[in-house]
Amino acid sequence: MNVDVDQPRCVAAGHCVSAAPEVFDQRDEDGVVVLLDETPGEHEHERVREAALLCPSAAITVREGERPS
Amino acid sequence: MNEPKPLPIAARAEGCPFTPADELYEMQRSEELPRIMVPSPLLDEFEAATITRYEDAKNALSDTRLRMGFVFDPEAPRTMLNQPGNLLNYNGADHSRLRRMLTGAFTVKRVRSLRPMIERIVSDRLDAVEQAGAGADLVQLFSTPIPTLVICELLGVPYADRADFQHRAQVGLDVNTSRETQIRNLAEMDEYMATLIASHRESPGDNLLGSVVREHGDELTDDELVGIGNMLLIAGHETTASMLSASTTLLLRNPDQLAVVRDEPDAVDGAVEELLRYCSPATAMPRQAAADMSVRDQEIGEGERVVVSVLAANRDLPEAEERDLDELDVRNPPKHHVTFGYGAHQCLGQQLARMELRIALPALFNRFPTLRFACPEEDIEYRTKALVFGVRNLPVTW
Numbered sequence: 001m002n003v004d005v006d007q008p009r010c011v012a013a014g015h016c017v018s019a020a021p022e023v024f025d026q027r028d029e030d031g032v033v034v035l036l037d038e039t040p041g042e043h044e045h046e047r048v049r050e051a052a053l054l055c056p057s058a059a060i061t062v063r064e065g066e067r068p069s
Numbered sequence: 070m071n072e073p074k075p076l077p078i079a080a081r082a083e084g085c086p087f088t089p090a091d092e093l094y095e096m097q098r099s100e101e102l103p104r105i106m107v108p109s110p111l112l113d114e115f116e117a118a119t120i121t122r123y124e125d126a127k128n129a130l131s132d133t134r135l136r137m138g139f140v141f142d143p144e145a146p147r148t149m150l151n152q153p154g155n156l157l158n159y160n161g162a163d164h165s166r167l168r169r170m171l172t173g174a175f176t177v178k179r180v181r182s183l184r185p186m187i188e189r190i191v192s193d194r195l196d197a198v199e200q201a202g203a204g205a206d207l208v209q210l211f212s213t214p215i216p217t218l219v220i221c222e223l224l225g226v227p228y229a230d231r232a233d234f235q236h237r238a239q240v241g242l243d244v245n246t247s248r249e250t251q252i253r254n255l256a257e258m259d260e261y262m263a264t265l266i267a268s269h270r271e272s273p274g275d276n277l278l279g280s281v282v283r284e285h286g287d288e289l290t291d292d293e294l295v296g297i298g299n300m301l302l303i304a305g306h307e308t309t310a311s312m313l314s315a316s317t318t319l320l321l322r323n324p325d326q327l328a329v330v331r332d333e334p335d336a337v338d339g340a341v342e343e344l345l346r347y348c349s350p351a352t353a354m355p356r357q358a359a360a361d362m363s364v365r366d367q368e369i370g371e372g373e374r375v376v377v378s379v380l381a382a383n384r385d386l387p388e389a390e391e392r393d394l395d396e397l398d399v400r401n402p403p404k405h406h407v408t409f410g411y412g413a414h415q416c417l418g419q420q421l422a423r424m425e426l427r428i429a430l431p432a433l434f435n436r437f438p439t440l441r442f443a444c445p446e447e448d449i450e451y452r453t454k455a456l457v458f459g460v461r462n463l464p465v466t467w
């Protein structure tokens with residue numbers, strides 16, 4: 001799985017951090033998403049999918065099945 | 070196209086304040102987006118294309134061609150909504166510029182750090198309920214003060230000023246007051262907020278508003294800061310108060326679900342999501358089309374108004390195939406809902422609201438394990454016609 005975030009789109013609602021704190025964080029100054037892990041391990045996949053579903057601004061893109069590069 | 074119907078977008082079924090009216094479901098089934106008349110304090114009433122399906126709601130709310138319906142108008146009289154600084158009045162780059170200055174104060178991390186403060190407020194309110202004894206009205210003693218006091222902490226309202234502050238917040242919500250009273254009350258709120266801003270300018274407090282002044286004070290006018298303070302109050306206290314009261318009545322009517330919230334700490338977060346979905350306190354979101362556009366294959370013309378029914382959309386989630394969404398089921402929380410809206414304006418305070426609910430509800434049922442209504446259930450009055458759903462009275466005993 002490959003994860004990408006689009007910081008300009010992010011509205012800092014924080015769903016991603018609640019859903020998958022190992023993969024996403026928020027910048028202290030403005031709450032904008034920070035990607036901690038572009039290729040999260042198997043055990044994180046479900047949580048990352050949930051984050052992408054919850055994100056109200058479609059700022060998280062998940063590409064399934066790709067090997068960590 | 071149908072003739073517009075004189076129907077409030079948040080109509081409820083006869084006999085159940087939590088169930089959407091048949092007419093709303095009828096609209097949801099219709100392929101067309103029905104045009105209905107929506108009553109409005111500012112515009113008297115307006116015609117709007119009505120969105121009631123969940124997928125349509127998400128698509129519409131994330132479409133940048135749909136603008137906030139009542140964009141700030143400096144020429145029009147200043148009201149609680151018509152103020153600079155209120156995020157709900159801005160679109161596009163102006164909106165994100167302002168929102169980015171506030172989001173740092175609402176990150177998941179920052180909100181978590183507010184937990185001890187919220188726990189203290191909740192525990193004080195439970196003491197007040199206990200002191201009032203049998204017949205205590207939870208609306209007055211619990212649901213209304215908790216969110217207002219949390220906002221006092223965020224804004225840095227000193228203890229000595231809190232009684233007045235709470236009073237003004239209550240008058241602001243009271244529909245039974247005259248126009249003159251409302252105008253005077255609003256002027257007092259603005260005036261108070263201005264003194265608060267002045268003192269933060271002098272020495273920024275160790276709270277949310279203080280941090281906004283410290284970090285962004287040079288990019289914001291005093292007027293905008295006053296508007297931001299007022300916005301946090303308006304957006305944050307009635308909705309959260311409504312959730313506390315409505316959740317409590319619902320759980321009192323469903324004792325087995327109340328027991329889940331009371332006895333199973335691990336189930337509380339999910340239960341709160343289900344209560345948020347089911348109550349939908351902010352019932353509808355108005356917008357206006359800045360260009361010709363379509364939602365699904367339904368056309369909306371430039372300049373047309375649009376209203377999204379949160380109440381209806383939350384009963385149309387993908388889960389509808391597996392369960393009856395007209396039933397409350399705290400053990401079966403939704404994956405997603407639109408109670409906090411969707412898209413660029415999605416509720417700034419949602420993590421805070423969740424935290425308040427997750428703390429206050431279990432605390433209430435643990436302090437009073439035998440809590441029950443102190444009046445016949447039918448005597449509980451609900452506010453179903455306003456934009457924000459509410460419970461008017463909630464006398465309890467234990």
Ligand code: HEM
Nearest residue numbers: 156157304305308309351354408409410414416417418422
């Ligand atoms: C359960 C309680 C709450 C509910 C149901 C709720 C609901 C909503 C909804 C539906 C919107 C979007 C409106 C739209 O798009 O037209 C919104 C926006 C907003 N809410 Fe909340 N809210 C709650 C609590 C709070 C709290 C506690 C605060 C802050 C103290 C807050 C601050 C805001 C702000 C500032 C906005 C405007 C965001 C923007 O336009 O970018 N809300 N809320």
Ligand code: SF4
Nearest residue numbers: 010011013014016055
């Ligand atoms: S869920 Fe989306 S909008 Fe919210 S912080 Fe994460 S990336 Fe940003």
